[in-house]
Amino acid sequence: MTDTLPPETDAQENRPYHHGDLRRALIEAARTIVVRDGAQALSLRGVAREAGVSPAAPYHHFKDKQELVLAVGKLGFEELGEVMAAEIHRVGGTVAERITAIGVAYVLFARDNPALYRLMYDCSRNMEALPPEMHEKEHSAYAIVRNAMIEAGRASPDSEIDVELATIAAWCSAHGIAEMGGFAQFAPLKEALGGELNFYRELLRRTGNFQAR
Amino acid sequence: MTDTLPPETDAQENRPYHHGDLRRALIEAARTIVVRDGAQALSLRGVAREAGVSPAAPYHHFKDKQELVLAVGKLGFEELGEVMAAEIHRVGGTVAERITAIGVAYVLFARDNPALYRLMYDCSRNMEALPPEMHEKEHSAYAIVRNAMIEAGRASPDSEIDVELATIAAWCSAHGIAEMGGFAQFAPLKEALGGELNFYRELLRRTGNFQAR
DNA sequence: AAGATCATCTTGACAGCGTTCAGATGAATT
DNA sequence: AATTCATCTGAACGCTGTCAAGATGATCTT
Numbered sequence: 001m002t003d004t005l006p007p008e009t010d011a012q013e014n015r016p017y018h019h020g021d022l023r024r025a026l027i028e029a030a031r032t033i034v035v036r037d038g039a040q041a042l043s044l045r046g047v048a049r050e051a052g053v054s055p056a057a058p059y060h061h062f063k064d065k066q067e068l069v070l071a072v073g074k075l076g077f078e079e080l081g082e083v084m085a086a087e088i089h090r091v092g093g094t095v096a097e098r099i100t101a102i103g104v105a106y107v108l109f110a111r112d113n114p115a116l117y118r119l120m121y122d123c124s125r126n127m128e129a130l131p132p133e134m135h136e137k138e139h140s141a142y143a144i145v146r147n148a149m150i151e152a153g154r155a156s157p158d159s160e161i162d163v164e165l166a167t168i169a170a171w172c173s174a175h176g177i178a179e180m181g182g183f184a185q186f187a188p189l190k191e192a193l194g195g196e197l198n199f200y201r202e203l204l205r206r207t208g209n210f211q212a213r
Numbered sequence: 214m215t216d217t218l219p220p221e222t223d224a225q226e227n228r229p230y231h232h233g234d235l236r237r238a239l240i241e242a243a244r245t246i247v248v249r250d251g252a253q254a255l256s257l258r259g260v261a262r263e264a265g266v267s268p269a270a271p272y273h274h275f276k277d278k279q280e281l282v283l284a285v286g287k288l289g290f291e292e293l294g295e296v297m298a299a300e301i302h303r304v305g306g307t308v309a310e311r312i313t314a315i316g317v318a319y320v321l322f323a324r325d326n327p328a329l330y331r332l333m334y335d336c337s338r339n340m341e342a343l344p345p346e347m348h349e350k351e352h353s354a355y356a357i358v359r360n361a362m363i364e365a366g367r368a369s370p371d372s373e374i375d376v377e378l379a380t381i382a383a384w385c386s387a388h389g390i391a392e393m394g395g396f397a398q399f400a401p402l403k404e405a406l407g408g409e410l411n412f413y414r415e416l417l418r419r420t421g422n423f424q425a426r
Numbered sequence: 427a428a429g430a431t432c433a434t435c436t437t438g439a440c441a442g443c444g445t446t447c448a449g450a451t452g453a454a455t456t
Numbered sequence: 457a458a459t460t461c462a463t464c465t466g467a468a469c470g471c472t473g474t475c476a477a478g479a480t481g482a483t484c485t486t
Contacts, residue, residue, distance in 0.1 A: 019463085019464085022463085022464090043442080043443060043444085044443080044444060044445090045442075045443065045444080046443095053464070053465090054464065054465045054466075055443095055444090055445090055465090055466095056445080056446080056447090056464075056465070056466080056467095057463080057464055057465080059444095059445075059446080060462075060463055060464070061463095064444090064445095065443095065444065065445090121392070124396070125392075125395075125396065161402065161405055161406075164402055165402070165415060165416070165419065166419065168393070168399070168402075168416065169415075169416050169419035169420055171389070171393065172386070172389030172390045172393050172394070172416060172420070173385065173386055173389055173420050174389070175388075175389040175392065175393055176384070176385030176386055176387070176388040176389030176390075176392075177385045177389075179334070179338075179388065179389075179392075180381070180384065180385050180388055181385070182338075183337070183338065186381065189374065189377055189378070189381075192374055193374075202378060202382075203378070203381065203382050203385060206378065206379065206382035206422065207382055207385070207386050207420045207421065207422060208420065208421050209419065209420060232434085232435085235434085235435090256471085256472060256473085257472080257473060257474090258471080258472065258473080259472095266435070266436090267435065267436045267437075268436090268437095268472095268473090268474090269435075269436070269437080269438095269474080269475080269476095270434080270435055270436075272473095272474075272475080273433075273434055273435070274434095277473090277474090278472095278473065278474090
């Protein structure tokens with residue numbers, strides 16, 4: 001066979017020397033540990049172990065443990081945006097159906113990845129590195145919610161303040177439900193409502209921010 | 214002077230032997246550290262240091278670091294309940310004014326004690342030890358919100374499910390605003406609205422759960 | 427009042443953590 | 457082929473949570 005080295009098709013400028021792509025490997029190892037064992041079980045040494053490198057190796061790609069955590073959070077926000085965009089596309093339908101689907105998708109993402117979601121929140125709280133990026137990309141989670149607010153008539157596109165407030169209010173509602181909805185004490189209520197999904201839909205309905213106007 | 218030992222008036226059964234009341238001292242030292250330096254700066258050894266005892270001393274009062282953190286969270290919920298009750302009493306006025314005041318008080322508590330609030334949330338999430346207590350006491354934060362929902366006509370007292378849903382929906386809204394409202398990126402928006410308080414009031418209004426019906 | 431009991435606190439130790447630094451490795455450049 | 461330099465390793469530091477063994481002294485028993 002002819003010399004078939006690693007693809008080298010793209011991202012050549014980011015590929016480090018010794019490992020294939022240690023930076024990416026570390027981020028994914030960290031994500032795996034967070035999802036599997038929780039955020040408090042995330043140690044830099046453990047991540048290095050999982051990636052098969054020495055404890056000091058990560059310091060050539062991240063100045064801090066915090067910086068690695070930030071990268072994991074950023075990855076999480078990208079995933080969240082993708083999930084929401086995919087759900088909008090899947091649902092199609094009316095504006096009212098789509099905006100509700102966005103809220104549900106947000107909350108379900110948090111339900112499915114509670115530790116990752118929590119870590120993502122910590123990232124956006126502790127650093128100002130993330131927020132600008134949230135606004136940047138067209139398909140970011142923030143942009144999706146923002147566009148939905150306008151589309152659903154919950155904010156006048158003429159007033160930037162109105163749009164921002166509507167987006168933030170919706171985001172806060174979703175955040176509250178996303179974080180608290182998983183409490184064990186709500187289990188009987190979920191059952192009484194005929195399932196978890198009805199529970200989340202009902203809470204979203206009562207806050208009213210993911211309803212078309 | 215006649216033998217004037219410590220008062221011994223009350224709480225005699227809880228007072229330990231050597232220290233005055235090490236358990237309480239540790240909880241308050243931990244609370245101080247969390248409020249002052251943040252939750253990630255909270256170490257059991259640091260708490261012991263602050264209380265002037267050896268690193269192993271806390272293990273005679275808490276089986277875990279986690280158990281101490283839980284006690285701090287419980288204290289926080291008590292404080293929150295007191296603040297909300299005091300605010301209701303202070304405002305008086307109509308039902309509409311009072312229910313809004315509850316939401317504002319909740320959010321401001323989180324603004325003033327962000328690290329403590331975050332820790333409280335972690336407690337109520339990670340353990341089932343706290344939730345039952347939230348329902349128990351008449352003046353607990355949960356009971357206050359619950360009563361307010363009934364009083365404000367946001368839930369029919371005949372339907373337990375309706376009351377619970379209204380309470381949870383309101384709590385989720387307040388939680389979302391409480392945690393996200395402090396983001397640095399919202400500073401310009403706060404200014405545009407003429408102050409932080411207006412910002413919080415507007416978000417509470419848009420979620421609608423702290424409005425009388 | 428004297429002795430026994432037992433909760434409380436200290437001392438010392440262990441593994442694991444984040445982080446740093448000097449040196450080894452090997453891909454890229456000259 | 458020699459050099460450069462990003463990358464990785466090994467060893468070390470002080471910190472952490474936790475535990476076991478011993479000292480302390482308040483309370484209980486007699």
